[in-house]
Amino acid sequence: MTDHIDPNPQKDPSDWTTGDEPMTGPQKSYLRTLAQEAGVDVPEELTKAEASERIDELQRTTGRGT
Template identity: 70%
Template structure:
């Protein structure tokens, strides 16, 4: 038997590193996209004139959201940078 006991949780993650985690590395990334993701992705896709599958995972939806935000200019700061 190992000296290390299995645990859940732990130290609070550093938000500056957690937020930039690749969606493919998310623990829940393969779950269906959330309602808010679906709604926002629908808005972005319409603005971009794209059709996307309605059965995306959380990770796939996040990647499409990031891409479409860049394409449509939504979700970017207003400083012009």
């Protein structure tokens, strides 16, 4: 029996060394798309970590990314 090792482990956004930098262009674009589908507003100025967490939340809400 072999142990499964995830080749791309997920790191908690709050642990990112660059998590406090402004969100990236692709994050902003995808977040805007998800927010529109979910019928919610999102702040324009989020950090990378905040945007990632919000994206995860909206993916669950919209059923994307599952």
